[in-house]
Amino acid sequence: MLGEVNLLGPELVLMTVGGVLLVADLFLRDRRLLMGVAIAALLGSVLYATILLADGKVGGTAFNEILVFDEYALFFQFLLAGGALAAIGASWETLGRIPSRRGEYLALILFSTTGLMLLAGTRDLIGIFVALELTSLSQYVLIGFHKDRLGSEAGLKYLLLGAIASAILLYGMALLIGLSGATNLGAIADFVGGAGPGQFEALIFATVFLIVGFGFKAAIAPFQMWVPDVYQGGPTPIAAYLSVASKAAAFAVLIRVFFEALSDDLLSEHWSTIFAVLATLSMFVGNVIAIQQDNIKRMLAYSSIAQAGTIVIGLAAISADRSELLGASGILFYLAGYTVTNLTAFLVVIAIHNKIGSYAIDDYRGLGRRAPLLALLLAFSLISLTGLPPTAGFFGKLYLFQTAVQSDLAWLAVIGVVNTAIGAAYYLRPIKAMFIDAPAEGAPLPASFRPGAALGVTLALTSAGILVIGLAPSLLIDVAEEAVRTIML
Amino acid sequence: MNGDGFPILSLLVFLPTAGALLIALLPSERVPTHALLGALPGNEAQRARWLALLIALASLGISLGLFIDFDRSAGGAAFQYTDTFTWIKADDVGFTVTYAFGVDGLSLPLVLLTSLLTTVAVLISWRIDLRPKEYFAWLLILETAVLGVFTSLDLLFFFLFWELELIPMFLLISIWGSGDRNYSAMKFVLYTVFGSAFMLVGFLAMGAAASTFDMREIREADLADAFLPVQAIFAFVLIAFAVKLPVVPFHTWLPDAHSDAPTAVSVILAGVLLKMGGYGILRLLFTIMPEVGADASLSLAILAVVSILYGALVTIRQTDLKRLVAYSSVSHMGFVLLGVSALGVTGLSGAAMQLVAHGLITGLLFVMVGLVYDRTHTREIADMRGLVHHMPIIGAVMIFAGLASLGLPALAGFVAEITVFLGAFSRHEVPTALALVGVLLAAGYMLWVLQRSFFGPRDDRWEHLEDAKSWWEYAPMAVLCGAIILLGVYPKLVMELFELGTQPIADGLQLVRAGLSDGSVAALPGLGGGGG
Secondary structure, X not given: OHHHHHHOHHHHHHHHHHHHHHHHOOOOOOHHHHHHHHHHHHHHHHXXXXXXXXXXXXXXXXXXXXXXXXXXXXXXXXXXXXXXXXXXXXXXXXXXXOOOOHHHHHHHHHHHHHHHHHHHOOOEHHHHHHHHXXXXXXXXXXXXXXXXXXXXXXXXXXXXXHHHHHHHHHHHHHHHHHHHOOOEHHHHHHHHHOOOHHHHHHHHHHHHHHHHHHHXXXXXXXXXXXXXXXXXXXXXXXXXXXXXXXXXXXXXXXXXXXXXXXXXXXXXXXXXXXXXXXXXXHHHHHHHHHHOOOEHHHHHHHHHHHHHHHHHHHHHOOOOOOOOOHHHHHHHHXXXXXXXXXXXXXXXXXXXXXXXXXXXXXXXXXXXXXXXXXXXXXXHHHXXXXXXXXXXXHHHHHHHHHHHHHOOOHHHHHHHHHHHHHHHHHHHHHHHHHHOOOOOOOOOOOOOOOOOHHHHHHHHHHHHHHHHHHHOHHHHHHHHHHHHHOOOO | OOOOOOOHHHHHHHHHHHHHHHHHHOOOOOOOOOOOHHHXXXXXXXXXXXXXXXXXXXXXXXXXXXXXXXXXXXXXXXXXXXXEEEEXXXXXXXXXXXXXXXXXXXXXXXXXXXXXXXXHHHHHOOOOOOOHHHHHHHHHHHHHHXXXXXXXXXXXXXXXXXXXOHHHHHHHHHHHOOOOHHHHHHHHHHHHHHHHHHHHHHHHHHHHHHOOOEHHHHOOOOOOOOOOOHHHHHHHHHHHXXXXXXXXXXXXXXXXXXXXXXXXXXXXXXXXXXXHHHHHHHHXXXXXXXXXXXXXXXXXXXXXXXXXXXXXXXXHOOOXXXXXXXXXXXXXXXXXXXXXXXXXXXXXXXXXXXXXXXXXXXXHHHHHHHHHHHHHOOOEHHHOOOHHHHOHHHHHXXXXXXXXXXXXXXXXXXXXXXXXHHHHHOOOHHHHXXXXXXXXXXXXXXXXXXXXXXXXXXXXXXXXXXXOOOHHHHHHHHHHHXXXXXHHHOOHHHHHHHHHHHHHHHHHHHHHHHHXXXXXXXXXXXXXXXXX
């Protein structure tokens, strides 16, 4: 029993410190101290996981496989902890706006991260639902944290739509559990393999409901309506966090559920097609609407929908003989690259907003001269989001398109590549504004500026990540391939 | 064979990038004191351009060294100076990118052309004072991208450099350009990205069927069970190259990009970027898929003739000197396609020769147009009259460049065009005859524009104009004129290399055609495109 709890260690560290922060909130206001504690908790969690890894505990399961500690879960624990660290590192100014609720804010980030980690590390439908609710409830509060008009609207919208998505998801799960009489993904897989004619149609229903529920979290069109308002209205570090961590965990659970439980030949043919259609839709919806945005947060919101569409290509990619999950390692690789890239973009947007108080792309004019380093980093991350070399995004796209081609989905690769071209049209816009356009007359720009210390360090780490993944992708590819081997088909 | 010894090609390709970083690190005007680099003499612009010139000359030196050292014997047909290691490997999906550089007879002259024209571009930008550090840094990064395209031996590695070229070009046109530069830069980027989208799909299809992206192995592989028919792969990849070359009707980005780009960027664009399209057709399409190439021969010839004639006719109507040169490029690059469609060694090496000749000649023409514009501040042909009276040297070189462009014998352009015609005539008689009309039209528009702008009575408005007088104006003119004459009187210098490089392509085509006609696979050594 104690051995089983041991495997839960990384999550327990976060929950405990989160609880402490909640209490400390009553009497502690020191930003530096509170942020330090939260960062230490995340680092402690990563350290705990590393010790478990070194200790040979990888591959262990606990509580009837409600918790699995495999390489796959570990990959996401590191990725999610990284996302949370960046969100906290970027929150210095946000914390300044909420003097009395700093501990609460940080605790909610830790709780949400715990939920996301559990999501990647469970092989049980009940475990998935509990983890999803833990993370969602924390996020609803975080989005509305500023209690201003836009923030409250965003929080409420996220809550209501999220609740509907959860209900649909739960309905799908209930169908699946009712049909198979099991909550464990492995047991469900056994049932799906021998499902009779009448049961098969019900399975398709359940599959569709699951796609809707998880698709909402991953921000896949047509379940994406909440994204722009929530990103725009919520605190920007939380928007950054949602765009990378929440999305990563949603794909983690999608891979786990669909490849472990629903990978039956006939059934996977159906959902592979659904995913291919959703990927197409997401890419077009995200990219085409992003072109018209003048607010960089909304632009990044639509861009994240398009990016989600690109990642879904990997879900559609199953080898023609249904024996291999070709797309899974590509998704993991892409997610890691996307995480550092999108975080870099958001962090620069935060740093610029801290100084000029605007998210309008027009106000970015002339930034190339005033804050050359920040402007260069934003340009670099946008180039990576477009998918141009020598960046993480370039190889991520190549890798995913290659998996599509290998799975006889060449048309999907074509659509992906065409969307890369559409993406260039808006990703280049802020670059043009910063480096090419002259600043408007009387623009509210300071002479030159740098980000704060915490933000600066975080930014240095994430942008180094883009370059390292772009120049030496092999390291990450090996890790991703290793991680998906633990997924059982 | 000089295989996998000192990584000279890696040095050549990445030296300009290293130089660009160094230039970016130079202290700017706003930070006058700098521990290490602050001790350098001169101001920001001076330091940036001298450093850029140094780097450009160094890479020109390396290219020349390779050119001299290259093994020209029959055994030299394979890639030389190869530099290879597995860069990225994902076994699960068969995704491998090999870091692979190498040159053969086809690519080496283009490498030399690239480093020569980059040096010219640096010189002709000597007076750039708007953000000079960034300008020269991007120019050098552009050189890395183009050199990478010409020396990559792996499809995905090639694609990486192909895409890398976009960012510097976008910024160079839209920051240092003129007129409607933002529109032109964006148009350039979007055309290229749409082209490369199709190219990438074609590459992925080839790679999936051959389970390798190495160009040397793909040509041996059987692409029949690719998920796309070979004809479709050929067409997809051809779109990207046709946009780049450019072939009518994919050419409309070119005049816009040229007329709004700064002089040096026009030189690079016309001189080497367009060549990437021609090089790609030879290196990838006809080497890897000779059977489709042989089938498409007539269609390509027709496309070529349309480009040549349409380009020439539109050129006549131009009123802007720079746009005129740009449209003449469309016409001249048609000859490349015509040479390729001939399928024999003569046609193929003529096409390659046309790449180099056009690079030098049009490079020189853009240099001259830039020098004229610097003085007159207009590019309207109607405003110019009798310029040769005021600027005898510029006028003389401009006339020389114009004559070279229309194909005067004993100059580089003549050699290229006559070789293309020799190669193409026996295979495509009617298209070649029509293409000859293009040469007549070229003589017409070139002589007419020279007559209107440079000859004629003196014009008082231009009395104040100064002739070329700085060394950085003389040097590019002298070097380019020299190269054009040298290749005109002694074409063997590069022809020999091109014949070495295109022989394997021609052999592949010969094999296919022999197989088509009588089932035998005897590789007949063919001069010209005759028979079949």
